[in-house]
Amino acid sequence: MKKAILFKTLVDILYILHFIGLIGIIFIIPFGTININQINMSVEDWSLFYWSIFIVSLFAYIIFLRGLYFLRKMARFLLTNKYFSDDTIVNLKNSGNNFLYTGIISFALIVVLWISKLTGGKFELIYDNNLLIPLFLSIIGMFFIIQSNALNLAKGIKEENELTV
Amino acid sequence: MAIVINLDVMLAKRKMKSKELAEIIGITTANISILKSGKAKAIRFSTLESICKALKCQPADILEYNETE
Numbered sequence: 521m522k523k524a525i526l527f528k529t530l531v532d533i534l535y536i537l538h539f540i541g542l543i544g545i546i547f548i549i550p551f552g553t554i555n556i557n558q559i560n561m562s563v564e565d566w567s568l569f570y571w572s573i574f575i576v577s578l579f580a581y582i583i584f585l586r587g588l589y590f591l592r593k594m595a596r597f598l599l600t601n602k603y604f605s606d607d608t609i610v611n612l613k614n615s616g617n618n619f620l621y622t623g624i625i626s627f628a629l630i631v632v633l634w635i636s637k638l639t640g641g642k643f644e645l646i647y648d649n650n651l652l653i654p655l656f657l658s659i660i661g662m663f664f665i666i667q668s669n670a671l672n673l674a675k676g677i678k679e680e681n682e683l684t685v
Numbered sequence: 686m687a688i689v690i691n692l693d694v695m696l697a698k699r700k701m702k703s704k705e706l707a708e709i710i711g712i713t714t715a716n717i718s719i720l721k722s723g724k725a726k727a728i729r730f731s732t733l734e735s736i737c738k739a740l741k742c743q744p745a746d747i748l749e750y751n752e753t754e
Contacts, residue, residue, distance in 0.1 A: 683726040685716045 521601075528595040535588045542585060545578070569636065573629060580625040584657070587618030591664075604675040609668050616664025623658030630654065686723070689749045693721050695740050710735035 566574070594611035602608055630650060637644050696706060703721065707714045712732065719725050733744055740746075 680726045683719060683724060685712065685720050685725050685728050685732050 521599075524595070524598045528592075528599055531588065531592050531595050535585070535592050538585055538588060542581065573633065576625065576629060580622050580629070583618050583625070584622040587615045587622060587661070590615035590618060604671060604678055606675075609671045609675065612664050612671065613668035616661045616666075616668060618661070619657050619664065620661030623654045623656075623661055626654035626657065687751055689751045690720055690723055690725070690747060691749055692717075692736070692747055695742055695746055699740050701740070706736070706739055709739045 590611045594608055594615060597603075597605055597608040597611070634644065696703065703717045704714055707717045710732065712735075720728070728748075733747070736747060737744060
């Protein structure tokens with residue numbers, strides 16, 4: 521129970537911090553102080569291509585926030601010990617799907633940026649968080665989906681066990 | 686499910702109430718009503734044996750295979 525409370529608190533903190541971050545991004549853009557890490561270019565110099573990269577990144581970030589929101593919802597049911605309820609299973613699956621989509625979109629963006637640099641005559645291979653986070657998110661997403669399937673199976677077995685006289 | 690439980694029929698034949706049967710075989714009345722309503726997914730051999738013993742009948746008197754269901 522203590523672990524469930526700690527888990528819920530941590531997810532809440534992460535969600536709130538990210539939400540504040542998203543609001544921050546929206547308010548900072550008009551001042552032109554934002555820059556994309558991998559490009560190192562201030563907002564005034566962005567071409568349509570970089571703007572589209574930024575918008576897709578923002579979209580991926582919103583999907584990530586949606587995943588966190590479902591994880592938060594799922595954590596609420598864990599507090600009431602409803603491990604095998606439909607709500608827990610559905611929210612965990614939704615969370616996993618959203619994390620997986622975020623991972624895929626982020627990875628696709630990295631590939632697109634890499635190709636754009638390659639066509640510009642620059643060959644760059646960077647081993648950093650920008651590559652590892654999408655990979656990690658995809659793994660976590662997949663794990664949540666598998667876990668929700670396992671919970672669904674366990675729910676069926678539990679029901680069968682309860683209805684055995 | 687194609688398996689139909691005729692426990693209520695046997696109880697009526699033996700003029701026994703569910704509560705009495707539950708007390709004799711040592712299971713809860715809630716479980717008896719699960720059996721009677723057909724919600725049960727499985728029945729243990731030990732439970733079936735106790736029911737047959739209490740109602741003086743055969744398993745076939747309680748369980749029936751109905752293809753149409």
